[in-house]
Amino acid sequence: MATSRFAAKAEPKPLYRASLGYRIKRDRYLLLLVLPCILYYIIFKYVPIFGIAIAFKDYNMYRGVFASDWVGLKYFRMFFESPDFWPILRNTFLLGFYKLLFGFPAPIILALLINEVRNSxxxxxxxxxxxxxxFISNVVVAGIVVMFLSPTSGMVNRLLxxxxxxxxxxxxxASWFRTIYVSTDIWQHVGWGTIIYLAALTAIDPQLYEASRIDGANRWKQxxxxxxxxxxxxIVILLILDIGKIIEIGFEKVYLLSSPVTYETADIISTYVYRTGLANGNYSYATAIDVFTGIISFIFIIGANQISKKVSEHSIW
Known part of the structure; x- marks a missing residue:
């Protein structure tokens, strides 16, 4: 008896799904390669999250985290009501903003210039x-800066x-601190930042350049x-990530280049935390300030990602 052409087709057999143990055994060498990265994030990023509880307690190292008394938002209020709150927040934001404004385009420009060079x-x-x-230590960079800007034997003052x-x-x-910090940071990291952009440039189809040359486009238009x-x-992804790090200015270089006479523009959140929180043993206060910094950074990166979604086709998620 002939089967009808309208007969239902046999359902395809489900694809074979390897067991978890088999896949781990099969990819064991790849997993070993990624293991150090996983351990780094677990040990230094996720485990320390437990310490956030210190910001809401009157922490005593002898009593421990669990036995210390809860104080709620006491240390957050203490920070917000401090006369140093607005000056250090302003200094941190301006330093991060200038770093983003002048430092973010620098590796893009350098990558474009390097891409135009034909001599390999x-x-x-x-x-x-x-x-x-x-790859130069921040301590060495700070020493170089101090030597170059020395008022007696520095190269810059000799040129002046x-x-x-x-x-x-x-x-x-104090008025020169931001200029010194941003310019030295650009010099130190501009080359490293070009790596991602040069890698992105290699993904562009060369035929597009050939077609544009046929149409008469010069290098500028290309x-x-x-x-x-x-x-x-x-560019968009790195910009969003950098916006999220505006107030997360590194501690080392600022601490090495600043002094009490330049605190007017150089005292930022990280140095303030070290001086008033850690150096004085007030760990709860220091943790509260760090939690506040993390919340602000989170808001910045979420906001930047949402804006990017609306004005362009690119975003992190």
Whole structure:
């Protein structure tokens, strides 16, 4: 008896799903490669989250976290009511904002310039030279800055003297601190930041450039209409992440370059936490300030991601 052409088709057999134990055994070498990264985040990122409870307790190291008395939002109110709250928040935000404003475009510009270089030897030389400062310790960088800006023997002041200008004691002038910090940070990390953009540039189809040259587009137009749109996803994602880190300024370099006479512009949240919280043993107060910083950073990154969703096609999630 012939089967009807309208007969239901046999359902396909479900694909074989390997067991978890088999997949772990099969991918054991790949899992070993990623294990150090996983352990890093577990030990240094997730386990310390437990310490947030200290911000809501009158922490006593002899009694421990659990036995310490709950005080609620006492230390948050103490921070908000402190006369130092607005000055250090302003300093932190301005330093992070200037770092974002001038430091974020720098690796993009350098990557575009390197991409236009046709001499491969010179290209690799520039890449290597620009990467090297990233691996220099902040202590060494601070020492170099102090030497270069010395009012007696510094190279910068000697140049000012040669062109007939007065010497400037940069390290004790509060108005110069932000300029010094942002410029040295750009010099230190601009080369390292180009790595992602250069990698994104390699994903652009070379045929697009060939077609644009046939249509008469010069290099400037190729960069505007092909190169920049090609790396736009990487730019947007890194911008969102950097916006989230506006008030998370690193402690080391600021601490090494600042002094009491420059606290007017140099005293930021991290140095304030170290000086008033950790150095004085007030761990609950220091933790409360860090929790506040984390909340603000979280709000910034969520807001930046939502804005990016509305004005462009790219976002983190």
């Amino acid at each position: 030897i010179f290209k690799r030389f520039v890449q290597t030279i620009s990467y090297l400062p990233h 003297e040669m062109i007939g200008l007065d010497k400037i004691n940069f390290m004790v002038e 960069m505007l209409h092909i190169t920049l749109p090609g790396i736009a996803p990487a």
